[in-house]
Amino acid sequence: MNRELINGLIEKYKNGSATEAEKQTLMNWYREVAEEESVFPGAEHDIENQMLQRLQLDIKPVNKRNNLRLWAAAASILLVLSAGVLLLKSHLIRPGTQSDTELAGNAISPGGNKAFLTLANGTKISLTDAQAGEVATQGGIQIKKTGEGQIMYVISDQKQKAAKTTEYNTIETPRGGQYKLLLPDGTVVWLNAVSSVRFPVNFSSQKERRVELTGEAYFDVAQDKDLPFRVVARGQEVEVLGTSFNISAFPDEQESRTTLVQGAVKISAGNSSVQLRPGQQAAVTGSIHVKNIDPAEAVAWKNGYFRFDDEPLESIMRQISRWYDVDVTFAGEPLKSELFAAAAKRSTGISELLSVMEQTGDVKFDIDGSHITVRKKNK
Template sequence: MDEIARNNFLKKFSENRHTEQEHKLFIKWLESLPDEEVDALLEQYGDFFKDLPDEETANHPELFAKIEAQIDAAETEEASDHSIKPKIPFKKLIAVAAAILLFITIGIVFRNNLVKEQTITNNTNKITPGGNKAILTLANGSQIVLESAKKGVLANQQNIIVNKTADGKLVYDASQKQQDNAGLQSGYNTISTPNGGQYQVVLPDGTMVWLNAASSLKFPVAFTGKERNVELTGEGYFEVAKNKAMPFRVTVNHSTVEVLGTHFNIMGYAEEKSTNTTLLEGSVKIISGNNQKLIVPGEQARVNGEIEVAKVNAAQAVEWKNGNFNFSHENIETIMRKVARWYNVSVQYQGAITNEGFVGTVPRSENITEVLNALELTGLVHFKIIERRVIVMP
């Protein structure tokens, strides 16, 4: 359990918002710790426990007495035990006692910091998580605001029916188009998501695409000829329908990703250092200028002039599609660009900001304060919110 996930759970526990499964996972994590880490936890929270004011311990007199007795007994027995038998029972006893103690002390810490957190909350009433928001621009230039459009048929273009499904997905139904594509004049449609938006579209060939915030996809109303060509800006996850006769090509930032049928993610925001293609299934060819490379599942191609290939945890690259922020040793500026795109806020930096990498997962459905508080709990960074501006401080 990483630090952000742990602190996020403890905050939920203090507010009585945790689930039984989360509780069990936390206990399991505690019981799996090496002896020295358990000792460190006891020392850290035990010292805090001893320094608590009387009015706090008075709220749970029996529980505090029991915890204290368990810890004292375990430490006494462990200190007097010079045999070589395993110490796991003592470690587990301490872990359980420490777990109860952690729950209480963390709750007190959060209560003591309530004023600070309330300051953030009071400024974030209008800052909500992103959702299914996008604009569809048809071949004739007309636009449809998808989040407010009614479910059902939105357009009919050359017998390609454009539907908005009950679950808010955009589907191009090509089942009624003429079988002979000769002479078919195919125009282009574009689906664009704003900051704070995401959307899923099923293309005329059956390819499924998930668009992240501040992204767009330009594609033909009907795929004709020998290739299926689309243009991406921002970030998208693709599950390409197989068709050996018509390779599928995604153009993004002057590079091309070519596939026959596969699952991959492309992150190509202009403000990021490189365009990253991460492969989950199948194989893809990355083409940039005169350079090209093939990648296999579990690899990521990073294009910034040259093409660099690295082994990665591919599942982490698509956590956004599954409803999570995933921070994998990312610096605060990279993280805040994700936050800015999803919550539609601006970001300002004050002072010397840490270059440390953050690791953790936070649901994208959470209020912005949940994400910022999880980052603050590392002690490496702090935040202040004014209107829709997030100020990042040391």
């Protein structure tokens, strides 16, 4: 969609002449490009500011799940654009008029590249502190850290390729951490916060490439038709030959979700199994449920963004807790089911993120050190 058309839609929305279809077009455009461009084209700051002020005065957030799922007209634009203030450098939070949330939360920083490597003999190495170069050696296999901070495995002793036994390593991220690694077969793995992957250091001696995941990871699997790739995660098994997909299998979430970006995967759980097509997501809660989604939603974290679409506040705060390394409590159970839609860079300070969420809903966040209390906003 060209810039002239979008600027025209923004202007029409500002002066109240946009039709419902035009509002929907503007919303769809924003959701598609916000993660890539992070600002309106052409630096339309004056239009943006007037739009946001008008939205705040005229439209109330929608709390019912069915209405949010429909993203109906003006209410959906409020949720997307108001949350998008983070991406638009927030005209609503100005120097000298910061909210209590922002002032109290300045000491809490976003997460970064942090991880620990546990070798087969139990030795634990901080990959955050390790220098570029060789990190460790295991039976003729070198573990190296690249200049970009990525871990990779190199078989330096060719006898290892014919070895009948292999050892296992585990890479895990703490709260406030993420990490990218290259498995011995060339598969690239991005680990989200509070996640771990266990894998053999040599796939050559195996009949399959089997890894174990806890938490969330994005896999870009190296093709090898003779060695199928399998991920075991929280009661499910995902089988692939060569593809890109995301698995979210945190122990504290109600369901495990596998989202296929490209290729094909087979999900097995209990006595059930399904095969996914690109753009589909399988949710496992004992049984398997498949739905069509935008894969960009599931992999936003890997690309450096939060993206919440019609998501309960309890789930959102669990993600915030993992990334910012904070503890969260709710002053009232009903608050947990409040629904939000938002998009923000993961490099955004927690105070700015929470401040904008306060302005798009009826909640207030109290920050005390590394603890956040969520309560109902006083009217």
